[in-house]
Amino acid sequence: MRILFSASGTRAAPWIDGLREALPQADVLEWQPGAPAADHAVVWAPSQQLFDEQPGLRAVFNIGAGVDALMGRRIAPSTLVVRLDDAGMSVQMAEFVCHAVIRHFRELAAYEGDIAQGRWTYRKPRLRADFPVGVMGLGVLGTRVAQALQQFEFPVLGWSRSPHAVDGVRCFAGPAQFDAFLAASRVLVCLLPLTAETENILNRDTLGRLRPGAYLINVARGAHLVEADLLTLLDSGQLAGATIDVLREEPPPAGHPFWNHPRIALTPHTSARTLREESIAQIAGKIRALDRGEPVAGVVDRSRGY
Known part of the structure; x- marks a missing residue:
C-alpha cells in the first residue's frame, strides 16, 4: 500500500x-x-x-x-x-465560541477598555434569556458548540440544510425556516460548510434580519461573509460587534478595516486547529x-x- x-x-x-x-x-x-x-x-x-x-x-x-x-x-x-x-477540533471550537459569546454577553471588552483608561466602572448585568444564540450548521462541530452553550444557560437555536434534532436546542431546517431562525437569534455563530449555496450567506440582508444589536461570530470560512456589509451594519448599529476568525484573504492586507475596528475581535484562523x-x-x-x-x-x- x-x-x-x-x-x-x-x-x-x-x-x-x-x-x-x-x-x-x-x-x-x-x-x-x-x-x-x-x-x-x-x-x-x-x-x-x-x-x-x-x-x-x-x-x-x-x-x-x-x-x-x-x-x-x-x-x-x-x-x-x-x-x-x-x-480534537470540536472541543476547541466549543471553547472558542463560548469564550466569544461570554465575552460579548458580559461586556468584557468594554471593561478592559475602561480599565486601560483608569476607569473603575460597573454595568447592569444582562439576562441570558435576552441573548439567544443561533448556530448555523449542526454537523459535528456545530452540535458540540450548541451543547456547550447550553451549559451556560443561553437559549440555543440551530439551523441546518436538512432537519437535525439536538436535545435542548430549538432546531430549524431549510430555506423555509431560515428567516424565523435569524429573527429569533441575537448572537449568530456560523459553522456552515462552504458551498455555492452558502457563499456570501452572511450579508446585509441576512444579518439585518437578526435581532437589533446582534453579534456575529464567524468561525467557518471567510467567503461566507460579505465584509463590506458587516462594516455597514456595525456603523449603523444594527450589529453590536463581531468575532471574526476567518477571512477571504489570510492574513488580511495592511490597511484592512478589520485590523483595528473597535467592534471587531479578529483572530488568525485559530478557533479549531x-x-x-x-x-x-x-x-x-x-x-x-x-x-x-x-x-x-x-x-x-x-x-x-x-
Whole structure:
C-alpha cells in the first residue's frame, strides 16, 4: 500500500513519520510530480496535478473539517473524499465560541477598555434569556458548540440544510425556516460548510434580519461573509460587534478595516486547529477499515459539497 502526503503550508515530515508509525506496512511518501501510483492520499489544499496523475486513488483524506478546497478539484468519481470527523477540533471550537459569546454577553471588552483608561466602572448585568444564540450548521462541530452553550444557560437555536434534532436546542431546517431562525437569534455563530449555496450567506440582508444589536461570530470560512456589509451594519448599529476568525484573504492586507475596528475581535484562523496525532490515528483507522472492506465515517457527498 502506498500513501502520498501533500499539504500546502504544512511541514510534511512529522505527518509522514506519524503515518509510517501508524501504518508500518505502508509506503508513505511526500507527493512530488511524477510520483508512483498510490492507493491513498492525505492532503490539504493539494495541486490539481496530484489528482491528474493519480486517477486510481481509492481515497483522499482531508486533514481538516472543511473540504471546500477539494471541491474545486477534478477528482476521479471512484475516489472517496473523506474528511476528519473531529480529531480534537470540536472541543476547541466549543471553547472558542463560548469564550466569544461570554465575552460579548458580559461586556468584557468594554471593561478592559475602561480599565486601560483608569476607569473603575460597573454595568447592569444582562439576562441570558435576552441573548439567544443561533448556530448555523449542526454537523459535528456545530452540535458540540450548541451543547456547550447550553451549559451556560443561553437559549440555543440551530439551523441546518436538512432537519437535525439536538436535545435542548430549538432546531430549524431549510430555506423555509431560515428567516424565523435569524429573527429569533441575537448572537449568530456560523459553522456552515462552504458551498455555492452558502457563499456570501452572511450579508446585509441576512444579518439585518437578526435581532437589533446582534453579534456575529464567524468561525467557518471567510467567503461566507460579505465584509463590506458587516462594516455597514456595525456603523449603523444594527450589529453590536463581531468575532471574526476567518477571512477571504489570510492574513488580511495592511490597511484592512478589520485590523483595528473597535467592534471587531479578529483572530488568525485559530478557533479549531488540526491536531496531528489525533488526525493521523483517525486517518490510519479509516484506511485499515477500507482495506477490510468496511464503510467509514466522514465520506463527502460531492453533490452537496460536504
